[in-house]
Amino acid sequence: MTINKELMKGSTVILILTLLDRKPMYGYEMSKEMEKSSSGVLTLKEGTLYPILHTLESDGMVESYWSSGEGERKRKYYQITKKGQGLLKEKQQEWISFRTAVDQVLGGGPA
Amino acid sequence: MxxxxxxxxxxxxxxxxxxxxxxxxxxxxxxxxxxxxxxxxxxxxxxxxxxxxxxxxxxxxxxxxxxxxxxxxHKPRMEWSVIALVAMLIGFGLLVMYSLSQSQTDAGHLFTNKVVGIVLGLALFIALLFFDYRKLQPYSLYLYLGIVLCMLLTNLFGTTVNGRSMYLNIGLLLNVYGICSVLLILSMAGMFAKWNWEKLTTLFRAALTLLVPFAILFVSHHSFEAILLLAGFLVLVSVSPAPRRTVWKLFGALLFIISGLVFLTIQRHQFHRLLSFLDPLADPNGAGFTLLQSLKTLQEAELWGHGIGASLSDLPGTEAEFVFAYIVHSFGLVTGAAILLLGIVLLIRLLRAVRLVRDRYGVMLMSGLMTLFFIPYFWSILMTAGFLPIMSVNLPFISYGNTSFIMQMLLIGLVLNVYRRKDIQPIEASKPPAQT
Structure with a gap:
């Protein structure tokens, strides 16, 4: 099943921050990791991933550094900052109340 | 293909x-x-x-x-709030100069010169924004040596005003002491950002870099510039990657050397005058005179002031050191409080901006220059109210004096330049930041 684009849009930032909260990663690694963690349901479109990462960086939510990975290829790693962890917590709260509310309306959650 | x-x-x-x-x-x-x-x-x-x-x-x-x-x-960042606040200060400074020029005879130059300064300063400011501050870094050492040499020459051969050397005659009179603090901190930021702060010898180099110009300023009786330089230096070292413990060692050693220097050279009457702000009534016609006049102005001030063109002839230096007292006198306590508040808001905005900068040279440049702006700003307000010693400090952007005005434009221009380029990092310069 593929997820509607609009639904994906609103949750990309929280997904990216969640991934980076586990460990620093480079862009391609994140898009692979996302597919794996969501059993292939969620895909991070690279065309949106990089602009979002760069914006998060300029807002101080993540920071980046270059390193040559296992091979000789230079990779740009992203790492979450304290500020980014704060934003993630906020977004998680928001997500939980959103999910509960939607579940309630749909009749799937606690009545 | x-x-x-x-x-x-x-x-x-x-x-x-x-x-x-x-x-x-x-x-x-x-x-x-x-x-x-x-x-x-x-x-x-x-x-x-x-x-x-x-x-x-x-x-x-x-x-x-x-x-x-x-x-x-990746659009270049602009702190519009800072631009707006600075524009307000400059506009208000122009109004104050207009008011002063109306209040005294033969004071028309206060206004016209300020207009000239604003035009020159704005041109410099705009030129600075579109130029990469990192290009300055390689010249830091030369700039430092040049300015120290100029200070030395001024001290030896310069034109003297009121017993202290002021200008270097190079065809025109160059106000070396008026421009030295900004240029010194600018060059020190560039030098310090390249140094390896893990090594002990770096601390000696840093101390020497400070003490030479500091001593020149001190013996030429430019004590406020000396204080500014010291404060800027302390901030530069605190934002450097030097380990905390070595920083404290350096600060301790400097405290020892500088208090020794002060103790050995300061004369009794200077010391007396410096501390007169604690008890201005002890010598109401001498050391305490100007402060008492200033305090009287503040106490008698009205909420909305006496209006444009009000005169305040009892207080000397209403266009420079005591401009804040004049502001409160003619534009009221509310305006005085607004000026203080404006400074605090500007400080908060810039502190927030500097935290987003990753480049080490950028962080050092920005914090050092901010120190040079905010210390005079708050000092000149607080000393008018008797909380700090009276020194020759101007209220940035508002006081009369085009040299300092242009240096302040240079300073804010550079600070905004660093912020503007905060997202542009060279690939090779990066390494993993410390895990937080």
């Missing part, structure tokens, strides 16, 4: 949308790495080189769209 060329063509198309050219190298590198990784994975899954490239590029999406989104993320 070869495979490699197709990748490069795609990346070029993306970059064409990003107007900030300084970002192109690192974005290309990042996208190239991503595409190559992906192509390898597709090939490992049995695709031919040709279709692997097709798929990897298709996954990334329309290069124009990707480029446009990246452009949004």
């Amino acid at each position: 070869s495979q490699q060329q197709r990748l490069e063509e795609y990346i070029k198309q993306v970059c064409r949308q990003i107007r900030n050219k300084e970002m192109h190298a690192s974005i290309s590198q990042e996208l190239r790495g991503h595409l190559e990784d992906k192509i390898e994975d597709y090939q490992a899954n049995g695709l031919t080189m040709e279709s692997a490239i097709d798929k990897a590029i298709a996954d990334m999406g329309d290069p124009i769209q990707v480029g446009k989104h990246l452009h949004q993320a």
